[in-house]
Amino acid sequence: MEFRLSDEVLQFKESVKEFAKNEIRPSAEERDLSGEWDWNLWKKMGAMGLLGLSVPEEFGGSGANCLMTSVAHEAFAEGSADGGLTLALGAHAIIGTMPIALLGTDYQKKKYLPKLATGEYTSGLGLTEPGSGSDAAGSMETRAVKKGDKYIINGSKMYITNGPIGDLFVVMAVTDKSKGAMGVSVFIVEKNFPGFKVGKKLQKMGMRTSQTSELIFEDMEVPEENRIEKENSGFARVGRATLEWERTVLVAASIGSMQLMIDEGVRYAKQRVQFGEPIIRFQAIQDKIARSKMKLDAARLLIYKSATKKDLGLSAPIESSIAKLYATEAANEVAYDMGQVHGGYCYIHEYPIERAYRDARLGTIGGGTSEIMRSIIAANT
Amino acid sequence: MNFEYTEDDKKFIEEFRRFCDKEIGPFAEEIDEKGEIPRSHFKKLADMGYTGMLVPEEFGGTNLGYLKTVYAQEILAEYCGATFFSVGASCGLMGLPLLEFGTKEQIQKYIPSLMSGEKIGCLGVTEPDAGSDVANIKSVVRRKNGKLLLNGQKTYITNAPIADFATILADYQEEDGKSYGLTAFLIETNRKGVSKGKPMKKMGLKGSPTGELFFEDVEVYDSDILGRKGRGFMIIMDAFNRERLSLGAYCVGTMAACLAETRKFSRSRKTFGRPIYKHQSVAFMLADMLIKYEASRVLLHETAWMMDEYSSKKKSVKHIHNGYPVDLTSRTAELKLMASTYAREVCNNAVQIHGGAGYMEEYKVARLYRDIKIGEIGGGTSEIQKQIVAHSEAKRIK
Numbered sequence: 071m072e073f074r075l076s077d078e079v080l081q082f083k084e085s086v087k088e089f090a091k092n093e094i095r096p097s098a099e100e101r102d103l104s105g106e107w108d109w110n111l112w113k114k115m116g117a118m119g120l121l122g123l124s125v126p127e128e129f130g131g132s133g134a135n136c137l138m139t140s141v142a143h144e145a146f147a148e149g150s151a152d153g154g155l156t157l158a159l160g161a162h163a164i165i166g167t168m169p170i171a172l173l174g175t176d177y178q179k180k181k182y183l184p185k186l187a188t189g190e191y192t193s194g195l196g197l198t199e200p201g202s203g204s205d206a207a208g209s210m211e212t213r214a215v216k217k218g219d220k221y222i223i224n225g226s227k228m229y230i231t232n233g234p235i236g237d238l239f240v241v242m243a244v245t246d247k248s249k250g251a252m253g254v255s256v257f258i259v260e261k262n263f264p265g266f267k268v269g270k271k272l273q274k275m276g277m278r279t280s281q282t283s284e285l286i287f288e289d290m291e292v293p294e295e296n297r298i299e300k301e302n303s304g305f306a307r308v309g310r311a312t313l314e315w316e317r318t319v320l321v322a323a324s325i326g327s328m329q330l331m332i333d334e335g336v337r338y339a340k341q342r343v344q345f346g347e348p349i350i351r352f353q354a355i356q357d358k359i360a361r362s363k364m365k366l367d368a369a370r371l372l373i374y375k376s377a378t379k380k381d382l383g384l385s386a387p388i389e390s391s392i393a394k395l396y397a398t399e400a401a402n403e404v405a406y407d408m409g410q411v412h413g414g415y416c417y418i419h420e421y422p423i424e425r426a427y428r429d430a431r432l433g434t435i436g437g438g439t440s441e442i443m444r445s446i447i448a449a450n451t
Numbered sequence: 452m453n454f455e456y457t458e459d460d461k462k463f464i465e466e467f468r469r470f471c472d473k474e475i476g477p478f479a480e481e482i483d484e485k486g487e488i489p490r491s492h493f494k495k496l497a498d499m500g501y502t503g504m505l506v507p508e509e510f511g512g513t514n515l516g517y518l519k520t521v522y523a524q525e526i527l528a529e530y531c532g533a534t535f536f537s538v539g540a541s542c543g544l545m546g547l548p549l550l551e552f553g554t555k556e557q558i559q560k561y562i563p564s565l566m567s568g569e570k571i572g573c574l575g576v577t578e579p580d581a582g583s584d585v586a587n588i589k590s591v592v593r594r595k596n597g598k599l600l601l602n603g604q605k606t607y608i609t610n611a612p613i614a615d616f617a618t619i620l621a622d623y624q625e626e627d628g629k630s631y632g633l634t635a636f637l638i639e640t641n642r643k644g645v646s647k648g649k650p651m652k653k654m655g656l657k658g659s660p661t662g663e664l665f666f667e668d669v670e671v672y673d674s675d676i677l678g679r680k681g682r683g684f685m686i687i688m689d690a691f692n693r694e695r696l697s698l699g700a701y702c703v704g705t706m707a708a709c710l711a712e713t714r715k716f717s718r719s720r721k722t723f724g725r726p727i728y729k730h731q732s733v734a735f736m737l738a739d740m741l742i743k744y745e746a747s748r749v750l751l752h753e754t755a756w757m758m759d760e761y762s763s764k765k766k767s768v769k770h771i772h773n774g775y776p777v778d779l780t781s782r783t784a785e786l787k788l789m790a791s792t793y794a795r796e797v798c799n800n801a802v803q804i805h806g807g808a809g810y811m812e813e814y815k816v817a818r819l820y821r822d823i824k825i826g827e828i829g830g831g832t833s834e835i836q837k838q839i840v841a842h843s844e845a846k847r848i849k
Contacts, residue, residue: 073452073757075452084774332844340845374452378453448741
């Protein structure tokens with residue numbers, strides 16, 4: 071065992087944090103209130119190399135491994151204090167892009183990855199449906215029917231991050247209902263395909279700086295060459311390969327957010343005077359700080375451990391589920407405790423803790439609920 | 452970053468587990484019942500190399516470092532908590548500060564017999580009125596008619612009833628009443644004026660004897676001072692980092708034992724027509740147990756690695772680890788806080804899943820449940836650990 075991040079990773083982490091702090095954070099509060107999307111920021115993130123970080127170099131990305139990418143998302147979340155934009159980044163760079171990078175055909179890689187890597191195309195993943203969440207495969211209604219060299223897709227996808235702004239989506243659809251999870255296939259869908267529609271933008275509790283909507287497919291035509299992997303192998307191959315990245319990199323954002331919340335909480339507790347002394351001198355406040363810090367350190371290590379295992383070329387289903395569950399639940403607890411330290415100010419928009427508190431709530435729901443994570447983990451204890 | 456065991460680690464772990472499986476595990480229940488550890492346990496663990504893992508080669512140890520030591524500690528804790536504590540108090544709490552701060556003569560006098568398991572040592576800090584508040588210690592060494600005399604009392608001392616040697620923390624005062632502050636003294640317990648109380652009856656860790664030491668005009672000498680006059684507090688604080696690390700390992704090992712026992716039980720026990728692990732409420736308890744174990748374990752291993760990396764280096768230099776300032780006192784406090792909290796919860800789940808059986812001493816989890824409570828109390832209560840971590844965070848944020 072060895073617990074040192076390389077200088078290269080550490081330097082990159084610092085530069086991403088600085089970039090996010092200087093370029094993203096100043097407008098985060100305003101964008102959170104208005105729910106507006108700023109393409110200018112997205113372009114800057116592209117120029118910084120964030121949008122194609124884990125795309126192989128030959129396709130215009132930086133070829134970063136899972137650990138480096140996780141650290142970058144952690145740093146971006148911490149510096150930006152903008153959970154929503156970090157989520158949009160994860161939806162694009164990981165779940166919208168990695169299925170193609172990991173399992174796409176040469177044609178698909180050449181056609182799409184360079185555009186995704188620079189941010190010319192923005193992407194997302196279409197898995198959840200109005201009637202299908204935790205039981206994603208079993209309850210999936212979206213159907214793809216082969217017709218000549220095309221598939222005709224009908225159905226809809228719900229809660230799709232980047233839905234209103236995306237150019238391309240990796241979409242899962244049933245190709246053989248009789249086979250359950252083994253009857254799902256995966257397609258690359260462009261927004262200009264005939265029959266593709268975007269539903270109205272959804273108003274969310276948190277992560278408001280990211281754009282979310284339904285995607286609707288009405289006799290949507292998708293060329294056969296846009297199918298990833300073999301027919302009916304969607305869940306088994308694409309799902310698994312991508313979900314472990316998702317449960318590692320996207321969750322790394324919660325580490326950055328926890329670090330930010332703790333730093334803000336401690337800073338506030340040192341300044342705030344009540345009963346004649348800074349509140350950090352009260353043991354009730356110290357208790358919250360200590361428990362938060364211990365959860366942050368363990369969560370960070372669990373994520374790095376999951377990422378490191380992936381980088382060794384190994385599958386990490388349990389490690390990534392543990393990391394996802396622990397880190398997102400810890401982030402909610404830290405948000406609650408650091409919010410409590412802030413008192414009334416936690417309830418006011420001006421303070422980053424207020425946004426972070428709302429943003430954290432998605433963690434234990436999106437990308438597989440805590441309950442699904444516990445089921446996966448329990449099946450393997 | 453690398454979270455994998457090396458091939459060498461795996462071999463080491465396998466070998467030590469085989470040893471514990473044969474020599475320690477089968478006796479754990481009996482030790483708990485009798486309230487006594489066979490002296491041969493100390494010797495066997497010494498022969499196995501367990502006691503010498505942090506001892507420099509020049510003193511007969513293997514100097515393998517903290518990380519490898521916690522691998523072994525986790526396993527020993529899994530098999531027998533009482534043995535873990537008694538051997539730890541002797542070789543760890545008494546032996547290791549002695550190696551670090553002792554003179555050549557002191558090391559030669561005590562270390563060989565301590566580390567070989569022939570003699571048993573202990574560390575006397577806590578007093579009836581001084582636990583978390585170490586500065587409140589009343590034991591005193593005062594010069595009177597040219598003689599240095601130790602008077603006072605220590606309590607809740609692991610190994611006190613069976614100890615041959617002890618490190619005692621007491622205030623050092625000159626004849627005129629001038630105090631040098633807390634000073635550590637090395638003594639044999641057969642010195643005139645030393646007496647031992649009866650072994651105390653405890654909730655858990657019954658096999659590891661705990662008791663009082665009384666000192667009545669015990670003559671001590673300047674050559675008994677460990678380190679320097681008035682530096683006792685510093686020596687103990689240094690020892691606390693190590694103690695908290697090993698308590699972390701104890702808690703992680705106990706969680707591993709709970710998981711193993713509960714896995715087995717939940718597969719064999721059936722209710723409503725199926726093994727209970729298939730019921731969601733049991734499955735989720737099992738998942739929570741594994742998560743808490745994994746979170747504590749990864750924190751334990753990084754902390755041990757940091758101790759190897761930074762504890763021997765210049766303390767005046769500010770070390771940075773992965774972008775954050777290194778504070779080993781706070782890190783070990785954080786580790787113990789987490790591991791002991793989680794381990795208590797994990798033991799509770801283990802008993803709950805065992806149901807009525809879990810309340811019976813016949814099942815291992817009943818003992819683990821009683822034993823584990825010490826994690827949140829010994830080596831500084833959780834409340835003290837929280838203060839340490841919060842102070843360190845306050846210092847980090849400008």
